[in-house]
Amino acid sequence: MVLYYLTTGFSYALSAVSIPGPLQTNILNVTLRFGWRRGIVTIFSPLISDVPIAFLMIVILGSLPDAALNAIRIGGGLFLWFLAYNAYQQIRAGATFKADGNVELESVRAVLFKAVLINLLNPGPYIFWGALNGPTLVGALRESLWLALAFLLAFYGTFLGGLALLVLLFDRLGSISPRVTRRILIFTIVLLSFFGARLILEGVTGLLA
Secondary structure (H helix, E strand, C coil): CCCHHHHHHHHHHHHHCCCCCCHHHHHHHHHHHHHHHHHHHHCCHHHHHHHHHHHHHHHHHHCHHHHHHHHHHHHHHHHHHHHHHHHHHHHHHCCCCCCCCCCCCCCCCHHHHHHHHHHHHCCHHHHHHHHHHHHHHHHHHHHCCCHHHHHHHHHHHHHHHHHHHHHHHHHCCCCHHHHHHHHHHHHHHHHHHHHHHHHHHHHHHHHHH
C-alpha cells in the first residue's frame, strides 16, 4: 500500500512538472532574468500557496461519503485524460518550454510573493487538489497518517526536484528544444492516460462494491 501512494505521488508530480503552465512560465522567466538562485526561490512557492488550497479541499472532501469520493476519483481520471489530450494538442502546436518576458521582479521577497500570488490566482492548483491530490490524500489519511505522509513526500519531493531541474536547465541552456519538449510531452501523455484509467477503474469499482 505504501508503494501505491509513493508511485501515485511521483506520477502526479511528474505530470504537474511536465506540462507547461503559469507556474513553470513564471519560474523560467525569473530564472532567465535573475539567474538560478532566484529561480530556485520561486519553486518553493507551491509549499506556501498549497497550504490554504489543500486545507480547503481536504475539509470539503473529508465530509463527503465514500460514494462521492469514488465519483470524484472518476472525475479525476477524466481530468487526467483531459490533461493528456491537452499535452497531445501542445505537441501538434509545436509547444516548447520558453519564457514570455513579462515578469519584472527585483527583490527575493518580491520574487516569492509574486510566485505565490500567481499560484493562488491560478485555477490549476484548486482543480488539481480537488480532483487528484485531495481525494488521494483523504483516502490515505483514512488508512494511516504514515501513508498520507508518504504520498506528500513523494509528490512534493518529485515536484520540487523536477522544478529545480527545469531551473538549472534554463539557467544553462536558456531554453529546451522542441524535440526534447515533444519527448517529455509524449511520456507525459502515456503516464496521464495510465493513471487516469486507474483512477476511473478504482472509482467505478468503489461505486459497485
